[in-house]
Amino acid sequence: MDLSNYLLLKPELSLLAVFSLLMLYDLFASDKAKKYYFPIACTLFLVHTVVCFFFQDAGSSFAGMYVTGTAQITIKCILNIGVFIIFLQANEWLSKPESVLKRGEFFLLTLLTLMGMYLMISSGNFLLFYIGLETASLPIAALVAFDKFFHHSAEAGAKFIFNAIFSSAITIFGLSFVYGACGTLYYTDLTTSISASPLIIMGMIFLLSGLCFKISLVPFHLWAADTYQGAPTNVTLYLSTISKGAAVFALMVILYTVFPILAEIWKQMFWLLILLTITIGNLFAIRQKNMKRFLAFSSISQAGYIMLSAFTGTAQGMGATMYYIFVYIFSNAAAFGVISAIENKTGKVNMTDYNGLYKTNPKLSLAMMIAMFSLGGIPPTAGFFSKLFVFMAAMEQGQVVIVFLALLNTVISLYYYLLVVKAMFITPNNTPIETVQTDKYLKTSLVISLAGIVVIGLISCFYEYISTTGFGIIKIG
Amino acid sequence: MNILSLFVLVPTLMLLAFIPCREIKQVRTVALTGALINIVMALALLFLFYAERNAGNTAEMLFTYDAVWYQSLNIHYAIGVDGISVLMILLTAVIVLTGTFASWNLQPLTKDFFMWLTMLSIGVYGFFISLDMFTMVFFYEIALIPMYLLIGLWGTGRKEYSAMKLTLMLMGGSAFLMVGIFGIYYATSPTGDFTFNILEIAHNHPIDGAVQHWTFPLVFLGFGVLGALFPFHTWSPDGHASAPTAVSMLHAGVLMKLGGYGCFRIAMRLLPEAATELSWIFIILTGISVLYGAFGAIAQNDLKYINAYSSVSHCGLVLFAILMANHTAMTGAVMQMLSHGLMTALFFALIGMIYGRTHTRDIRELGGLMKIMPFLAVAYVIAGLASLGLPGLSGFVAEMTIFVGAFQHSELFYRIFTIIAISSIVVTAVYILKVVGKILYGPVINEHHKELTDAVWYEKLAVITLIACVAGMGLFPGWISNLIGSSLAYIH
Numbered sequence: 001m002d003l004s005n006y007l008l009l010k011p012e013l014s015l016l017a018v019f020s021l022l023m024l025y026d027l028f029a030s031d032k033a034k035k036y037y038f039p040i041a042c043t044l045f046l047v048h049t050v051v052c053f054f055f056q057d058a059g060s061s062f063a064g065m066y067v068t069g070t071a072q073i074t075i076k077c078i079l080n081i082g083v084f085i086i087f088l089q090a091n092e093w094l095s096k097p098e099s100v101l102k103r104g105e106f107f108l109l110t111l112l113t114l115m116g117m118y119l120m121i122s123s124g125n126f127l128l129f130y131i132g133l134e135t136a137s138l139p140i141a142a143l144v145a146f147d148k149f150f151h152h153s154a155e156a157g158a159k160f161i162f163n164a165i166f167s168s169a170i171t172i173f174g175l176s177f178v179y180g181a182c183g184t185l186y187y188t189d190l191t192t193s194i195s196a197s198p199l200i201i202m203g204m205i206f207l208l209s210g211l212c213f214k215i216s217l218v219p220f221h222l223w224a225a226d227t228y229q230g231a232p233t234n235v236t237l238y239l240s241t242i243s244k245g246a247a248v249f250a251l252m253v254i255l256y257t258v259f260p261i262l263a264e265i266w267k268q269m270f271w272l273l274i275l276l277t278i279t280i281g282n283l284f285a286i287r288q289k290n291m292k293r294f295l296a297f298s299s300i301s302q303a304g305y306i307m308l309s310a311f312t313g314t315a316q317g318m319g320a321t322m323y324y325i326f327v328y329i330f331s332n333a334a335a336f337g338v339i340s341a342i343e344n345k346t347g348k349v350n351m352t353d354y355n356g357l358y359k360t361n362p363k364l365s366l367a368m369m370i371a372m373f374s375l376g377g378i379p380p381t382a383g384f385f386s387k388l389f390v391f392m393a394a395m396e397q398g399q400v401v402i403v404f405l406a407l408l409n410t411v412i413s414l415y416y417y418l419l420v421v422k423a424m425f426i427t428p429n430n431t432p433i434e435t436v437q438t439d440k441y442l443k444t445s446l447v448i449s450l451a452g453i454v455v456i457g458l459i460s461c462f463y464e465y466i467s468t469t470g471f472g473i474i475k476i477g
Numbered sequence: 478m479n480i481l482s483l484f485v486l487v488p489t490l491m492l493l494a495f496i497p498c499r500e501i502k503q504v505r506t507v508a509l510t511g512a513l514i515n516i517v518m519a520l521a522l523l524f525l526f527y528a529e530r531n532a533g534n535t536a537e538m539l540f541t542y543d544a545v546w547y548q549s550l551n552i553h554y555a556i557g558v559d560g561i562s563v564l565m566i567l568l569t570a571v572i573v574l575t576g577t578f579a580s581w582n583l584q585p586l587t588k589d590f591f592m593w594l595t596m597l598s599i600g601v602y603g604f605f606i607s608l609d610m611f612t613m614v615f616f617y618e619i620a621l622i623p624m625y626l627l628i629g630l631w632g633t634g635r636k637e638y639s640a641m642k643l644t645l646m647l648m649g650g651s652a653f654l655m656v657g658i659f660g661i662y663y664a665t666s667p668t669g670d671f672t673f674n675i676l677e678i679a680h681n682h683p684i685d686g687a688v689q690h691w692t693f694p695l696v697f698l699g700f701g702v703l704g705a706l707f708p709f710h711t712w713s714p715d716g717h718a719s720a721p722t723a724v725s726m727l728h729a730g731v732l733m734k735l736g737g738y739g740c741f742r743i744a745m746r747l748l749p750e751a752a753t754e755l756s757w758i759f760i761i762l763t764g765i766s767v768l769y770g771a772f773g774a775i776a777q778n779d780l781k782y783i784n785a786y787s788s789v790s791h792c793g794l795v796l797f798a799i800l801m802a803n804h805t806a807m808t809g810a811v812m813q814m815l816s817h818g819l820m821t822a823l824f825f826a827l828i829g830m831i832y833g834r835t836h837t838r839d840i841r842e843l844g845g846l847m848k849i850m851p852f853l854a855v856a857y858v859i860a861g862l863a864s865l866g867l868p869g870l871s872g873f874v875a876e877m878t879i880f881v882g883a884f885q886h887s888e889l890f891y892r893i894f895t896i897i898a899i900s901s902i903v904v905t906a907v908y909i910l911k912v913v914g915k916i917l918y919g920p921v922i923n924e925h926h927k928e929l930t931d932a933v934w935y936e937k938l939a940v941i942t943l944i945a946c947v948a949g950m951g952l953f954p955g956w957i958s959n960l961i962g963s964s965l966a967y968i969h
């Protein structure tokens with residue numbers, strides 16, 4: 001075996017190094033040294049993020065099993081930034097007496113799932129893809145059930161693992177059809193041997209359905225609300241941004257490189273799914289009283305917007321999708337940052353608890369408001385730009401009707417995002433939540449998220465860079 | 478640095494200057510200084526504009542500046558002004574200044590209030606200077622969202638309901654608008670060099686007829702919602718009635734003009750074929766707006782509702798005139814925007830001042846104010862006369878120009894709707910005179926009102942400024958109509 005194959009795997013190797021170091025540290029460090037576990041973990045991960053960005057390669061190794069290019073590196077960097085923000089937010093929660101002992105596990109499990117996502121993103125063969133998918137989902141179940149003494153958390157973990165297994169089964173069922181018809185699992189070989197036979201179409205639909213579970217598109221979304229509500233807030237953030245972003249990217253790669261011939265079919269399929277996702281996600285979000293559940297439905301509807309540009313099949317669409325994921329990570333991180341700051345100190349997560357928050361916690365309220373505006377697509381936040389670029393990418397393919405319906409849906413979404421703003425700023429409350437003190441890591445993460453929300457849109461270089469890395473449907477012949 | 482960018486930069490710096498303010502006096506100082514700087518800049522812009530024109534510069538837009546923003550999508554920060562935008566900027570500056578005076582004593586959270594108000598003015602100024610449809614939408618939405626908090630936090634009555642209704646309806650309008658604009662964008666070039674630049678599209682990239690036919694209704698409707706086009710006007714009475722004084726002034730005075738201006742700049746300018754063919758639909762709708770608004774005003778008892786419905790009627794007239802698509806009517810449309818902006822701001826300022834004293838806006842509970850607060854009452858009479866079109870005040874010149882322009886169309890359809898629109902003047906007279914007679918000259922109803930005081934200096938300053946503008950426009954309309962007319966050279 002040629003060891004030079006490993007040279008392309010720099011992000012994975014670097015992640016593995018961080019993982020191993022942290023595991024060894026967790027095992028062998030004295031209790032005194034463990035005080036520094038958290039800053040060390042964050043620093044190591046930051047180094048990894050930088051390494052990932054500056055050592056870019058393109059090509060494929062292990063006979064086409066592993067493929068990398070600028071698009072793959074870019075999405076990995078985007079996910080890295082997201083994970084870094086999540087790590088910063090986690091300290092306050094992990095320092096609680098009931099979870100301080102398990103602190104190491106949180107980092108190890110998170111890094112392990114991230115590894116799985118890397119493999120999903122970079123796979124050139126369905127076998128590797130499947131391994132990545134499993135690695136990315138099973139440890140998350142442990143993360144979801146992390147607060148195991150809380151009934152909700154355990155329940156959410158059980159729900160998540162059943163759905164993860166179920167969706168994996170569906171995926172692999174579809175894969176077996178495709179393999180049976182074409183005799184290969186390599187993306188590049190499949191591109192040419194796929195035809196519009198009923199068996200392959202059936203296989204494709206099963207395969208895509210399995211992935212739709214991960215992205216929580218309607219009607220595969222039913223697990224999301226309970227899991228998001230029950231999971232620890234930081235894990236919910238991880239699930240709703242990082243896990244979703246990776247799955248969307250993997251889906252795009254599969255659609256564009258494996259099934260370009262069937263583009264007309266999956267475009268019709270996703271047209272309907274997107275419409276359902278956006279609408280139903282929105283309509284359910286209106287009625288929610290629990291902030292985490294509310295953001296769960298909001299993130300279902302956001303997934304629809306992400307897919308809106310992903311299903312166009314153009315390089316512009318792919319760029320817009322990655323940009324949307326990037327912005328979405330920052331917006332959601334800011335929202336969840338505020339929620340976890342308040343939850344950690346007071347345990348309150350209902351929207352009515354936020355009434356009159358502006359009086360006692362003006363900074364947190366402003367952060368939440370900016371996050372809500374960004375999620376709702378209000379300028380000058382980055383959410384406005386990301387939404388518009390998604391719509392433009394879809395319009396470029398002549399998808400006028402769905403863009404129009406999606407735009408009308410943004411009005412509905414604005415309604416419930418404004419409900420949060422209203423609760424914090426307008427609704428009077430004699431007993432608002434007392435002034436909350438957050439630790440410096442959470443503060444840093446909020447500052448990073450807010451700076452991202454403001455800067456990423458107004459300064460064009462982020463979009464320019466990300467959009468150049470996208471690729472469209474692979475042309476055959 | 479381009480002078481136009483300053484109109485966005487100065488309010489942005491004001492926002493930063495507000496942050497360290499601790500006391501109400503500092504907040505006022507910053508707000509007033511900013512508003513004064515803006516009005517000086519607006520006057521300087523007018524002066525420079527004339528100087529440039531006299532020097533023989535006949536370009537359609539002056540002071541243009543173009544910076545690439547998003548290279549790959551060909552989005553530019555492109556700015557420039559013609560006579561119409563200069564007047565709109567001047568209007569905005571006047572109303573922001575008077576609005577600052579009108580909310581001099583606003584409590585609580587004074588700082589937040591002025592910050593949101595400044596944010597709103599960034600959006601408005603940015604919208605009027607933009608030549609790029611993308612930046613136009615960008616600024617348009619920046620101007621919309623502060624309304625939610627301004628009404629929701631400092632409003633009166635059913636403020637939460639009104640704020641949400643207003644925001645959602647206007648955002649719904651912008652959903653229509655965006656689809657229309659993207660449709661235009663992707664029709665600008667067959668080869669893939671799409672552009673958002675209005676001038677470039679108008680001069681070099683005519684839009685295909687088929688695209689025009691579906692984008693025109695979307696764009697017109699999208700901006701029409703903000704211009705209170707029937708049946709999408711329902712946000713306006715509730716929103717205006719619940720908003721605090723300065724916000725009503727800015728919203729009715731300036732923000733509703735964004736709708737008319739947008740229809741004029743994008744829908745009529747870039748989609749002329751569809752505009753001639755499909756205008757009949759919107760002429761019917763605006764005809765209804767004009768008349769329905771006027772009748773609606775008669776039925777109301779709340780001073781703010783009366784004025785809000787009258788705004789629906791007057792703004793309907795703006796859109797109506799724009800749809801007539803000839804030189805005279807379009808000139809009238811812009812004059813009506815100015816006239817209505819000043820007049821409504823005056824109205825809302827006065828209503829706010831009266832309400833601040835009597836704590837009621839119900840005309841059944843008011844009476845004999847002429848004896849109690851003569852200054853405010855006389856000003857109210859002047860505003861009313863301007864609204865019903867008394868010669869010598871701004872309303873007359875604007876409406877006269879519109880009707881002369883509308884009468885140039887000789888088809889029966891246009892004639893009928895012109896006559897309908899003209900008849901609204903009579904109805905306007907009914908509700909104006911009814912209010913004036915009832916609350917100003919009637920007997921004093923509430924004995925407590927006798928102890929109330931007349932306007933104080935900052936209120937007087939706001940009112941006098943606005944009256945001077947209204948009267949000035951009515952007495953010397955020539956330069957305004959020349960300024961507008963020279964910017965409409967492409968229309969015959």
